[in-house]
Amino acid sequence: MALLPLADAPAIPLGEAGKYVAAAYIVFLALLIVYVAIMAAKLQRMERELRELAGFAESRANGEAAATDREKVSADV
Amino acid sequence: MYGKGLRPLSIATVVAILAAFTLVFFYAPLDGDQGFIQKIFYLHVPLAITALVGFIVGGVFAVLHLRSGNRKWDAYSYVSIHMSVIFGVAVLITGSIWAKASWGHWWVWDEPTLVSFLIVFLMYATYYPFRYAIEDPERQGRYASVFAVTAGAFVPLNFIAVRMSQSLVHPRVFATANGGLPGSMMLTFLVCLTAIALLWLTLVKFELTAKSASGQIKRLRRALDAPATGAASRVAPEVS
Numbered sequence: 446m447a448l449l450p451l452a453d454a455p456a457i458p459l460g461e462a463g464k465y466v467a468a469a470y471i472v473f474l475a476l477l478i479v480y481v482a483i484m485a486a487k488l489q490r491m492e493r494e495l496r497e498l499a500g501f502a503e504s505r506a507n508g509e510a511a512a513t514d515r516e517k518v519s520a521d522v
Numbered sequence: 523m524y525g526k527g528l529r530p531l532s533i534a535t536v537v538a539i540l541a542a543f544t545l546v547f548f549y550a551p552l553d554g555d556q557g558f559i560q561k562i563f564y565l566h567v568p569l570a571i572t573a574l575v576g577f578i579v580g581g582v583f584a585v586l587h588l589r590s591g592n593r594k595w596d597a598y599s600y601v602s603i604h605m606s607v608i609f610g611v612a613v614l615i616t617g618s619i620w621a622k623a624s625w626g627h628w629w630v631w632d633e634p635t636l637v638s639f640l641i642v643f644l645m646y647a648t649y650y651p652f653r654y655a656i657e658d659p660e661r662q663g664r665y666a667s668v669f670a671v672t673a674g675a676f677v678p679l680n681f682i683a684v685r686m687s688q689s690l691v692h693p694r695v696f697a698t699a700n701g702g703l704p705g706s707m708m709l710t711f712l713v714c715l716t717a718i719a720l721l722w723l724t725l726v727k728f729e730l731t732a733k734s735a736s737g738q739i740k741r742l743r744r745a746l747d748a749p750a751t752g753a754a755s756r757v758a759p760e761v762s
Binding site for chain 2: 461462463465466468469470472473476477480484487488491494495498501502505
C-alpha cells in the first residue's frame, strides 16, 4: 500500500470523497447525539419521579406527625 | 454503585476521541489506493471490532449470570448487547457510505464480510423481542442469557469463516503480509480503536447507572406505597 503526500491527487477526487467521509462522521456524531438525547429524556423522567416520591414522602411524614400530635392531645384530654 | 468512576472515564473518552479524529485528519497519510475515502475506515473498522467484541462480552456476562444466578450479570449482558447493537447500526451505515463511494453501490450481497455482519446484527436485533416476550423476570433473564451465550459463540465462528473465505473486494485492514498498515496509519487506527472502545465502555457504564437509578426509584416507590396501604387498612375500620 503505497502512500502519497497530502499535496498529491488522491485516487478519488477529494471533493467527491470529502462528502462521503463527512457523511460517515456526521452519522456517527448524530447517533451519539440521539443516544444522549434519549438518555437525557430518561433522566428527566427519573428526576420527575423522584420529585413526586419526595413530595409523597414529605406529605406522609407531615400526616404522621399531625396524627401523633392529635393522639397526644386526646390522651391529655 | 455503577456510576463510580464515570466522570474520569467520560473525560478520557472525550480526550481520546478528539485525539483520534485529529490524527485521522491531520496526521494519517492519504492511502495510495483509496485516497481520502479511506478515512472512513478509521471510524468504521473500530466500530465493527468494538461491536463484535461487545457481543462476545455480553455472552461472557451471560455465562456468569447462568453460573451464579446473580441478576447483576444479566444487566451487564443486556447493556453490553444493547450498546453493541447501537454500534452495529453505525457500522452498517458507515460501511454503506464507504461502499457507495468506493464501489458505487450502497450494498453488495455477494460480499461475505457485509452479509455476515448483517446476519450477526439481525440475530442480535431479535434479542429484544425474544427477551421482552417473557414476563417472568427470572425466566426472562435466564432465557436471554442462553440466547446471549449461543449468539456470542456464533460471533467468533462467523468472523473466522469470513476470514477464511476468499474475498477479492473487501479490504483487509490487518493484513500481515505485504500491504499491511504502515506505522503512522497503524498508530492512528489503534488510537481510534482505543477511543471507540472507551466510548463503548462509557456508554455501557452510563446505561447501567441509569438502569440502576431507575431500579432504585421503583424500590423507593414500592417502599413508600407499602406502609401507606397498611395505614389505609388501619384507618378503614375506624371510618366504618
